[in-house]
Amino acid sequence: MSKQGVVPDSFSQPFWDAASEQRLVIQNCRACDRLQHPPAEACSQCGAGDSLEWKPVSGRGTIYNYGVVHDCPVRLLQEDQPFNLAVIMLDDDPGIQMYSHLPGTPVDDVPVGAAVEVIFEPTANGQLVPEWRVIGD
Amino acid sequence: MTTPTAPDAMYRNDEGLGIWEHRGKVAAVGVGHAPTARRWDGRAETCVGALSIQALRRAVDDAGVAPDQIDGLVVVPSTTTGSFWEEGKPLPLDVIRSFRQTQDPLDGIAKLSAEWLLQNMPELTNVRFTMYGPGCMSNALNVAAQAVGDGLTHTCLVVKSWHNFEGRYYQGGDNAGETLPGTAAITRLWGGPASYGTALQFAEYCRKYGKSHEMMAPFMENSRRNGLLFPEGYWAQHRPEELGPEDYLASRWIAKPANLFDNDIPIMMSGAYLFTTAERAKDMRQKPVYILNHASSNTRPRSLVPTLDEVEADTARSARKIYEGAGITADDLSFENMYDGFSLFHQFHLEGLGYRGIRFGEALDFYQTDISIEGPNPVSPSGGNVGGGRSRVWMHTDCIQQLQGRAGARQVTGVRPEVAVSGGPMPLAGNFTVWSASPD
Numbered sequence: 001m002s003k004q005g006v007v008p009d010s011f012s013q014p015f016w017d018a019a020s021e022q023r024l025v026i027q028n029c030r031a032c033d034r035l036q037h038p039p040a041e042a043c044s045q046c047g048a049g050d051s052l053e054w055k056p057v058s059g060r061g062t063i064y065n066y067g068v069v070h071d072c073p074v075r076l077l078q079e080d081q082p083f084n085l086a087v088i089m090l091d092d093d094p095g096i097q098m099y100s101h102l103p104g105t106p107v108d109d110v111p112v113g114a115a116v117e118v119i120f121e122p123t124a125n126g127q128l129v130p131e132w133r134v135i136g137d
Numbered sequence: 138m139t140t141p142t143a144p145d146a147m148y149r150n151d152e153g154l155g156i157w158e159h160r161g162k163v164a165a166v167g168v169g170h171a172p173t174a175r176r177w178d179g180r181a182e183t184c185v186g187a188l189s190i191q192a193l194r195r196a197v198d199d200a201g202v203a204p205d206q207i208d209g210l211v212v213v214p215s216t217t218t219g220s221f222w223e224e225g226k227p228l229p230l231d232v233i234r235s236f237r238q239t240q241d242p243l244d245g246i247a248k249l250s251a252e253w254l255l256q257n258m259p260e261l262t263n264v265r266f267t268m269y270g271p272g273c274m275s276n277a278l279n280v281a282a283q284a285v286g287d288g289l290t291h292t293c294l295v296v297k298s299w300h301n302f303e304g305r306y307y308q309g310g311d312n313a314g315e316t317l318p319g320t321a322a323i324t325r326l327w328g329g330p331a332s333y334g335t336a337l338q339f340a341e342y343c344r345k346y347g348k349s350h351e352m353m354a355p356f357m358e359n360s361r362r363n364g365l366l367f368p369e370g371y372w373a374q375h376r377p378e379e380l381g382p383e384d385y386l387a388s389r390w391i392a393k394p395a396n397l398f399d400n401d402i403p404i405m406m407s408g409a410y411l412f413t414t415a416e417r418a419k420d421m422r423q424k425p426v427y428i429l430n431h432a433s434s435n436t437r438p439r440s441l442v443p444t445l446d447e448v449e450a451d452t453a454r455s456a457r458k459i460y461e462g463a464g465i466t467a468d469d470l471s472f473e474n475m476y477d478g479f480s481l482f483h484q485f486h487l488e489g490l491g492y493r494g495i496r497f498g499e500a501l502d503f504y505q506t507d508i509s510i511e512g513p514n515p516v517s518p519s520g521g522n523v524g525g526g527r528s529r530v531w532m533h534t535d536c537i538q539q540l541q542g543r544a545g546a547r548q549v550t551g552v553r554p555e556v557a558v559s560g561g562p563m564p565l566a567g568n569f570t571v572w573s574a575s576p577d
Contacts (some may be wrong), residue, residue, distance in 0.1 A: 003326045005316035012319030037440050038324045044437065064444075067329070067336040068393040073307040074328035076315070082390070085329050087337065087442060097440035099327040108393065112344070124315055129326060 001080045001101050005125025014054040015039065019128045022120045026096060028055035035093045059118035060091040061098070061132065066110040076124060082107055088116055088132050100132035140212070140251040140267040143280040148433040148568070149462055152454065157430040157462040159286025161576030164418035164425035165537050167200025167411030169193060170369040173526060174405040176301050181235035185216045185300035185405065186245025190258055192407035193294055200411040201422025202292060204260035207411075209290025210267045211281040212251045213274060213297040218403035218527055219331065220302040222247045223309055249298055266290040273297060273529040274408060275476070275560045275568035279431040281412045282570065291414050297530055298407035306403060307331060324441060329392065332479045334442045336395035338564075339481035341445040343394070346498035350394045354382035356504040357398060357480060360517050363510060364524015366547040369534070371404045371526030380523075394481070401478035401522035408530035410537070415576050424541045429556070429571040430462030436565045448482075448564045449497050452489020455567060459490070459558055463571040467491040469556045472515035472539065472549055474532040475569075476561020478522030485564040487516065512551045518544070519559075532559035533570065540574045 008016040018025040026035045029043035031051040042049040066086035072078050083101055090096045102110060103121065117135050120128040149157065171188035181187060197204055222243055233242050237256040244253040251267040266289050270277030274297035281295040307330070311317055317325060343349055361380035364370050372378065380398060388397040418425035436451045438444070443451075460466055467490055475486035484500030493514050495503050508516035519535030522528065536557040538544040548554075560569030 004314065004322070006319055006322040006326070007316050008319035012323060015323060016319055039320075065337045065341050065442075067333055067340060067395070068390065069328060069330065069333065070390040070393060071330055072328040073305070073312045073330055074325075075308065075313050077328040082393075085327055085333065085392070095439045097442065099324070099329070099441065101327060123326065129322075 001083060002076055003123040003129060004074065004076050005123050006127040006129065012039070016127060018054065019120055019130055022128065024057050024059045024118050024130050025054040026057050026090070028053050035096050037096045037098065057090055057092040061088040061116050062091070063110060063112050063114050063116060064089040064097065065112065066102070068108045084108070084110055086110055086132070098130065098132070103131055103133060105134055138252065138255070138267060140269055142269045142271060147280050147283045149431055149458065150433045150435055152458055152461065154462060156464050159282070160429050160462070160464065161427045161573070162415045163282045163285045163412060163428045164415050165410050165412055165428070165572070166418050166421040166423050166425050167196040167202065168534055168537055169195030169197070169199055169409040170534070171407040173371040173374055175371070175375065176303055177405055179229065179232070181232045183405065184232055184246050185249060185298045185407065186236060186253060186257065188405060188407035189249055189254060189296050189298040189409070192298070192409040193254070193258065193296055196294060196409040196411045199423060202411060205262050206292050207261050207294055208263050208265050209281070209284060209293030210251050210254065210261070210264050211270050211277045211284065211293060211295045212249060212254065212267070213277050214249055214269050214271060216247065216249050216298050216300045218299050218301045219306045220300070220304055220403070221309060222302070247300055254296070266293070273562055274533055275529065275562065275570070278410070278533060278570050279433060279568045282428045282431050285412050285414060291417060293412045294409060295412060296407065296409040299403070299405060299528060301403045301405050332395040332400050333392040335479040335482045336392040337442055338445055338448055338485070340394050342484070345445060348501045351386060352501040352504060353480065354385050355508065356483065356516065357385045357523060358382060359508050360477065360480070360520045360523035362520070362524070363518055363547055364520025366545070367520055367525050367531060367535070368545070370520065370524060370531065371402065371406070372524060395479060398523070399480045401527040404526040404528070406526065406528050408528060408534060410533070426537045426540045427573045427576040429465065429573045430459060431568070431570050432458035432462055433568045434566055438565060443565050448485050449489070451565045452485050455569060456489045456491060459569050459571060465556060465571065467494070470558065471552045471554045471556055472518050474517060474519055474536050474557055474559045476521065476529060476532060476567070477517060478527055478529065478562065480523050482564050483517065483521070486561065489564070490558070510547060510549045510551070515549050515552065518547055518549055529562055536572045540572055
């Protein structure tokens with residue numbers, strides 16, 4: 001699927017730089033030792049803004065849930081409708097979710113609870129983006 | 138006059154606050170609605186500002202109050218249904234010149250400020266208090282109730298309006314482009330439509346409790362039926378079509394398991410209310426409907442989408458706040474009238490309230506029983522957004538009118554309308570108002 005290109009900004013640059021190197025990083029509060037995603041300017045738990053870092057994670061997870069998108073608001077994705085849109089829970093912290101189109105998984109035949117691993121796919125402008133692939137039921 | 142946004146302190150977000158200090162001392166006495174339309178037709182008299190003026194004047198007239206007695210105005214400044222005035226598109230100068238303008242030429246067309254309203258409603262000569270309750274009417278009602286209770290205003294108008302321009306819902310702006318800014322891209326590259334998060338929660342709900350999308354059909358049919366009995370609503374005014382199970386279940390998917398009818402239809406509309414003190418309300422035209430409490434939730438999910446556990450924990454927490462501040466229990470609710478746009482989360486509100494003793498996972502079974510306005514367990518007598526179009530207002534209007542006994546063909550007949558709660562929008566991050574026919 002052809003996702004929109006990504007133009008990293010200063011806040012998100014570390015996330016996209018890591019993706020370009022095929023590494024997955026998630027924002028982490030050193031004070032709380034707690035991951036958070038989506039990233040924010042401050043820790044959602046303690047409020048600190050100066051204790052945030054980008055922490056490497058394992059790139060393993062499970063499929064928490066999914067829907068099938070038939071009417072997508074993003075123009076570039078419309079030619080691929082219908083498509084799976086799943087939510088992945090990270091093994092490092094099941095409270096942390098990431099979206100995935102689950103490349104290779106048939107539409108509406110998604111094994112909820114299955115193990116997945118991160119892969120990296122190019123977007124429309126070549127920026128690599130984290131995606132997830134089923135590795136077992 | 139510069140209008141501030143309501144401070145956090147005006148919302149009752151926490152448990153353990155006890156009975157609301159103004160319980161029964163604030164009342165709704167006037168209701169006003171403007172005619173609905175599917176989209177703006179470009180005329181001055183149908184722009185969102187004009188609709189707002191119309192709704193406000195009707196609320197004043199409904200209450201039987203002289204305009205110079207109004208001293209407060211609470212406004213929801215955002216009016217978009219998901220459509221925006223595209224950058225570079227020529228401004229509608231003929232419309233702009235039809236009104237007294239603020240510094241923003243799209244004020245009254247694609248947004249709404251208190252200043253714009255006051256400049257274009259010269260009869261409101263004594264408004265000294267203005268405030269924004271951002272989000273939807275549920276926020277603004279809480280702000281207005283607290284403001285009247287606190288004595289910041291004694292006769293206060295509240296308005297929420299919506300504009301809907303040509304074009305597909307949320308398909309302009311960044312979504313039409315080739316690239317996304319990096320921060321937004323972290324969550325938006327995957328293209329989930331607005332109802333996607335709710336669809337996920339519903340999917341998890343069905344897996345956990347062994348329910349199915351088909352079980353929503355009686356609720357949808359009942360809601361549309363009630364909406365068609367709401368003369369102010371979009372479907373009643375423009376498309377008086379029932380929504381039977383076959384039509385509902387045959388509808389196309391948007392984000393499976395959410396189909397087209399599970400998504401409320403965006404419309405042009407405006408709704409307004411007049412709040413005052415219980416003391417002053419006695420002399421007004423309509424029977425007062427007293428506010429026993431307002432409560433709010435500002436809970437955020439841990440990550441991208443709320444999980445079912447997070448939803449259920451928060452709806453239960455909201456219910457405790459609702460009941461605690463009002464000094465009531467679930468047994469006191471005459472009917473159920475929470476928000477429904479998207480339809481697939483209505484059961485979360487219902488179960489959180491424990492309406493008629495329903496527990497988590499039981500609402501869809503409850504939908505298979507008599508939930509009509511004639512029965513003992515009315516569900517969504519307003520018809521909600523399913524029955525009236527996207528307004529986030531119908532349930533509030535309906536609670537007031539039911540308790541006043543002037544809901545017309547929609548009037549509940551199987552129960553005595555005494556106490557009700559309305560609010561939303563989402564199961565997380567909602568605002569709720571408890572209404573009563575009696576101040577006690």
